[in-house]
Amino acid sequence: MTDTIAQLCQRLTQGVYVIGVAHGKARNAFTAAWVMQVSFDPLLLALSINPDHSSYALLKESGAFSVNVLKEDQLDLAAHYGQPRSADKLVDADWTMGRLEVPLLRTGLAWFECEVLNAHPAGDHVLTVGKVVGGKLLDPGAEPLTYRQTGDLDGASKITRNGF
Amino acid sequence: MTDTIAQLCQRLTQGVYVIGVAHGKARNAFTAAWVMQVSFDPLLLALSINPDHSSYALLKESGAFSVNVLKEDQLDLAAHYGQPRSADKLVDADWTMGRLEVPLLRTGLAWFECEVLNAHPAGDHVLTVGKVVGGKLLDPGAEPLTYRQTGDLDGASKITRNGF
Numbered sequence: 001m002t003d004t005i006a007q008l009c010q011r012l013t014q015g016v017y018v019i020g021v022a023h024g025k026a027r028n029a030f031t032a033a034w035v036m037q038v039s040f041d042p043l044l045l046a047l048s049i050n051p052d053h054s055s056y057a058l059l060k061e062s063g064a065f066s067v068n069v070l071k072e073d074q075l076d077l078a079a080h081y082g083q084p085r086s087a088d089k090l091v092d093a094d095w096t097m098g099r100l101e102v103p104l105l106r107t108g109l110a111w112f113e114c115e116v117l118n119a120h121p122a123g124d125h126v127l128t129v130g131k132v133v134g135g136k137l138l139d140p141g142a143e144p145l146t147y148r149q150t151g152d153l154d155g156a157s158k159i160t161r162n163g164f
Numbered sequence: 165m166t167d168t169i170a171q172l173c174q175r176l177t178q179g180v181y182v183i184g185v186a187h188g189k190a191r192n193a194f195t196a197a198w199v200m201q202v203s204f205d206p207l208l209l210a211l212s213i214n215p216d217h218s219s220y221a222l223l224k225e226s227g228a229f230s231v232n233v234l235k236e237d238q239l240d241l242a243a244h245y246g247q248p249r250s251a252d253k254l255v256d257a258d259w260t261m262g263r264l265e266v267p268l269l270r271t272g273l274a275w276f277e278c279e280v281l282n283a284h285p286a287g288d289h290v291l292t293v294g295k296v297v298g299g300k301l302l303d304p305g306a307e308p309l310t311y312r313q314t315g316d317l318d319g320a321s322k323i324t325r326n327g328f
Contacts, residue, residue, distance in 0.1 A: 008299045009201055011233045011274045012209075013308050015177030036200045037173055038212035039287025040323050045176075046210065046291060048202035069175045110175045120284050122293050123203025127210060129286050134328055135172045144177050159204050164298055 006160040014147035018081045020066035020103035021058040027103055028055045031082035033147040035067055043132040048125040067112040068105035070145040078150055110137045170324040178311035182245045184230035184267035185222040191267055192219045195246035197311040199231055207296040212289040231276040232269035234309040242314055273308055274301045
């Protein structure tokens with residue numbers, strides 16, 4: 001086959017989300033595309049997360065995370081929260097705390113608050129299943145940002161192998 | 165909260181796929197939106213599947229499935245393979261057999277051939293993780309069909325509960 005795996009994977013349609021995590025006084029948020037609904041009732045979302053990221057420890061310890069849906073015009077937020085962690089990346093005015101004590105983005109399209117149900121190693125990531133215990137549509141008229149619109153912001157084409 | 169869960173879930177961006185399964189002489193294909201990449205290396209895809217569907221038994225027995233990406237103008241195929249199974253839904257001319265002995269759609273945008281690695285119950289679905297052992301980009305210039313473009317083709321708004 002002559003197609004690269006990166007080219008193939010670009011045909012899988014995904015959104016763009018900022019995942020919020022916190023434990024004790026530590027908190028963080030990071031950009032992710034690997035989020036999807038996996039059950040109607042109970043309402044469950046799956047998030048595939050890199051366990052080497054510092055946010056994974058917070059998620060694991062607290063057993064909770066938020067999924068914040070970005071709007072089409074929020075590519076700047078996708079870039080900001082996609083950077084490797086330096087100091088606390090969260091801009092206070094943009095965030096509020098949810099009932100599960102995870103940060104929720106006030107300025108996004110919508111948020112979901114999730115309790116971790118279980119987690120399964122999946123290659124270089126961990127497939128984490130969360131039960132949605134709350135959610136809010138913040139801007140019903142806005143369009144969601146799509147992963148495709150972010151171009152190669154996350155450098156996926158460099159990470160992906162060329163062949164099977 | 166006044167937003168319905170269905171309205172919230174519509175803000176999660178997904179593609180539209182036809183999943184191909186086969187075991188012995190039996191084969192089937194069905195439309196699915198709950199597909200995503202979950203690992204770069206090895207390249208893994210996750211599919212959340214309703215275990216009550218007849219296709220699930222074929223997937224489980226064979227340990228393999230294909231993910232066929234639909235094009236923007238293939239809403240008719242999404243509807244056709246989204247119907248409850250009656251007779252064999254597959255139109256022979258449109259399908260070929262892959263190396264894992266699962267049907268691959270010749271007329272789609274791309275296909276992935278996956279070996280089942282493991283499966284995890286997730287509410288009313290089963291989250292199945294597949295290792296991608298092959299893939300082909302059939303129409304590089306085509307746009308993928310998005311779940312949003314299918315409207316309420318799958319009746320999700322009727323299945324989804326109103327509140328948390």
